[in-house]
Amino acid sequence: MTTLQTVFAKAKADNRAALVGYLPAGFPSKDGAIAAATALVEAGCDVIEIGLPYSDPLMDGPTIQDAVHRSLTNGTRIADVMRTVEGVAATGAATLVMTYWNPIDRYGAERFARDLASAGGVGTITPDLTPEESGTWREASAAAGIDTVFLVAPSSTEERIQAVADCCTGFVYAASLMGVTGARESVNVAAEGLVKRTRAHTDLPVCVGLGVGTGAQAAEVAGYADGVIVGSAFIRRLLDAPDEAAGLASIAELAREMAQGVRSRG
Amino acid sequence: MTHDGSILTAADLAGNGVHGDDPDRHGKFGIFGGRYVPEALIPALDEVASVYEKAKNDAQFLREFDHLLRTYAGRPTTLTEVPRFGEQAGGARIILKREDLTHTGAHKINNVIGQALLTKRLGKKRVIAETGAGQHGVATATAAALLGLECVIYMGAVDCERQALNVARMKLLGATVVPVHNGSRTLKDAINEAFRDWVTNVDTTHYLFGTVAGPHPFPEIVRDFARIIGVEARRQTLELTGRLPDAVCAAVGGGSNAIGIFHAFIEDRDVQLHGYEAAGHGLESGEHALTLTAGSVGVLHGSRTYVLQDDEGQTIDSHSISAGLDYPGVGPEHAWLKDTGRATYHGVTDDQAMAAFSLLARTEGIIPAIESSHALAGALELGRELGPEATILVNLSGRGDKDMGTAMKYFNL
Numbered sequence: 236m237t238t239l240q241t242v243f244a245k246a247k248a249d250n251r252a253a254l255v256g257y258l259p260a261g262f263p264s265k266d267g268a269i270a271a272a273t274a275l276v277e278a279g280c281d282v283i284e285i286g287l288p289y290s291d292p293l294m295d296g297p298t299i300q301d302a303v304h305r306s307l308t309n310g311t312r313i314a315d316v317m318r319t320v321e322g323v324a325a326t327g328a329a330t331l332v333m334t335y336w337n338p339i340d341r342y343g344a345e346r347f348a349r350d351l352a353s354a355g356g357v358g359t360i361t362p363d364l365t366p367e368e369s370g371t372w373r374e375a376s377a378a379a380g381i382d383t384v385f386l387v388a389p390s391s392t393e394e395r396i397q398a399v400a401d402c403c404t405g406f407v408y409a410a411s412l413m414g415v416t417g418a419r420e421s422v423n424v425a426a427e428g429l430v431k432r433t434r435a436h437t438d439l440p441v442c443v444g445l446g447v448g449t450g451a452q453a454a455e456v457a458g459y460a461d462g463v464i465v466g467s468a469f470i471r472r473l474l475d476a477p478d479e480a481a482g483l484a485s486i487a488e489l490a491r492e493m494a495q496g497v498r499s500r501g
Numbered sequence: 502m503t504h505d506g507s508i509l510t511a512a513d514l515a516g517n518g519v520h521g522d523d524p525d526r527h528g529k530f531g532i533f534g535g536r537y538v539p540e541a542l543i544p545a546l547d548e549v550a551s552v553y554e555k556a557k558n559d560a561q562f563l564r565e566f567d568h569l570l571r572t573y574a575g576r577p578t579t580l581t582e583v584p585r586f587g588e589q590a591g592g593a594r595i596i597l598k599r600e601d602l603t604h605t606g607a608h609k610i611n612n613v614i615g616q617a618l619l620t621k622r623l624g625k626k627r628v629i630a631e632t633g634a635g636q637h638g639v640a641t642a643t644a645a646a647l648l649g650l651e652c653v654i655y656m657g658a659v660d661c662e663r664q665a666l667n668v669a670r671m672k673l674l675g676a677t678v679v680p681v682h683n684g685s686r687t688l689k690d691a692i693n694e695a696f697r698d699w700v701t702n703v704d705t706t707h708y709l710f711g712t713v714a715g716p717h718p719f720p721e722i723v724r725d726f727a728r729i730i731g732v733e734a735r736r737q738t739l740e741l742t743g744r745l746p747d748a749v750c751a752a753v754g755g756g757s758n759a760i761g762i763f764h765a766f767i768e769d770r771d772v773q774l775h776g777y778e779a780a781g782h783g784l785e786s787g788e789h790a791l792t793l794t795a796g797s798v799g800v801l802h803g804s805r806t807y808v809l810q811d812d813e814g815q816t817i818d819s820h821s822i823s824a825g826l827d828y829p830g831v832g833p834e835h836a837w838l839k840d841t842g843r844a845t846y847h848g849v850t851d852d853q854a855m856a857a858f859s860l861l862a863r864t865e866g867i868i869p870a871i872e873s874s875h876a877l878a879g880a881l882e883l884g885r886e887l888g889p890e891a892t893i894l895v896n897l898s899g900r901g902d903k904d905m906g907t908a909m910k911y912f913n914l
Contacts, residue, residue, distance in 0.1 A: 341814030388541030
């Protein structure tokens with residue numbers, strides 16, 4: 236199993252940023268999600284976030300909403316998420332689960348952490364779990380030996396960045412903009428400042444997500460962050476492809492472009 | 502608000518720390534409430550909380566709020582005794598709190614005026630809101646017009662259809678109405694979409710939340726602005742009957758009208774508090790909105806509370822003939838009142854609610870909102886149980902004009 240620590244140490248040694256790809260479990264199909272994530276790893280993604288599809292994704296834009304809705308319509312369950320993690324972890328990529336809090340809460344924090352660790356997962360990203368409410372989850376994660384990643388945002392005060400960073404292990408997720416997930420024309424200029432501010436509070440790697448959709452944007456972000464997170468741009472390609480095979484080819488192409496990007500720091 | 506002309510006090514808004522310290526500084530009512538939202542929204546929630554904290558102790562703010570409630574919203578609203586209706590309730594003395602007589606036709610105007618004034622204090626120029634039945638949307642559009650704020654209302658596409666009249670009202674008032682086509686296309690999805698707008702436009706925009714749910718401080722703020730209902734009703738009932746009512750009844754969707762009338766009675770331990778949720782086609786049908794009665798504890802829309810959810814935490818779509826009660830979550834304070842036993846919650850089916858709707862119209866000449874009709878149906882049953890000596894106060898939270906389309910279909914009018 237590759238840990239996040241290994242991934243970021245290696246990227247640093249190569250003088251590049253790590254590339255993090257996001258895909259929801261069960262999309263475009265249960266097996267298709269594993270195939271798609273595998274394609275991303277083969278094309279150069281270092282870390283994979285597997286999204287746990289949730290009925291009320293209030294932080295997500297239309298692209299991820301669409302994919303998640305299809306996944307839930309396909310009947311995706313938490314067992315499928317764990318199977319996806321297992322399949323992706325087998326490729327050697329560090330594999331996380333990104334999820335809203337309620338599914339873990341309902342499943343049971345200890346049970347979820349244990350099952351994720353058994354599946355080869357290295358941690359979670361929980362975008363709606365605030366430091367104040369995160370105690371149970373951090374304890375369960377520590378006991379299972381998995382990392383906990385939380386988000387900071389451009390609106391975060393210094394106190395909040397400190398509080399969030401104190402709860403993180405693995406890395407800190409810096410949301411590049413005030414808004415929902417989805418590729419944008421350009422990466423928000425606030426992202427660089429947020430990364431700098433976050434570094435003042437922690438030695439953990441800082442990864443930037445939200446709005447990154449091209450190799451050039453990846454290169455730009457790689458210029459100041461330890462990792463570049465890409466989700467909606469991959470999903471858009473899968474949604475637009477005429478069939479799964481074409482979708483895989485298309486996301487592999489984009490991932491190669493991104494992998495090139497994180498290696499040519501702007 | 503008092504009858505002698507003195508203005509609202511801070512105690513009228515927040516009460517006197519009744520039922521413990523509610524909520525605590527993290528917005529917790531026991532284990533319920535709190536904040537489960539993207540970090541990006543935390544500064545905005547903190548700002549709303551601190552501006553509200555100052556406002557509620559500021560005489561100028563209280564004066565402005567009081568003035569608009571009196572001269573614009575039509576407060577205080579009256580009580581109406583309904584003896585012909587009461588005959589069907591085992592002869593119990595039924596008293597209605599007439600929130601249906603407020604400007605825009607429902608209790609929602611109280612909270613909206615309070616939060617629109619807060620929006621000014623926040624220095625923001627744009628308000629967004631979710632709406633189910635359209636009453637909160639209409640009230641928000643109204644206050645936005647009054648105070649010169651830009652207004653965008655998110656409304657489930659299904660609700661836009663069944664409450665078309667309210668969509669037209671909002672548009673006439675200058676608001677933009679955005680139909681939401683995601684998920685179940687009802688209130689819960691409208692809330693998701695409003696949160697997405699808020700996180701994107703938080704610098705310029707206040708999310709004028711319409712019910713006592715959502716992340717802290719919304720459950721507290723919305724309750725405090727709706728609390729005037731119970732403050733008035735308690736005083737008026739004492740004047741009318743010489744004693745407190747035996748029971749207070751209200752419909753519960755998100756729970757704002759119910760908290761609004763319950764809160765002033767919480768310390769009156771002998772006064773029973775009854776909330777009525779929408780049982781839709783009945784519990785067994787699976788098509789209902791029985792969040793407190795049949796749901797389980799989870800997190801929805803930023804708050805820990807009772808939720809209609811499956812075994813893996815996915816929200817289950819609710820159903821009710823009344824758009825305003827068609828919500829799979831509920832305010833965290835109701836979850837707490839349920840668990841502490843201070844209030845009791847029951848289900849009322851579509852058919853029971855429509856029977857009460859029709860009965861009040863025919864016996865008393867008052868056409869209630871279908872939401873409020875759930876409380877009326879509950880009072881009919883409770884009256885038969887408590888007997889003719891009992892006095893039951895019912896929150897008639899809104900009027901039924903908006904429900905004529907539904908009524909025409911249901912009764913074949």
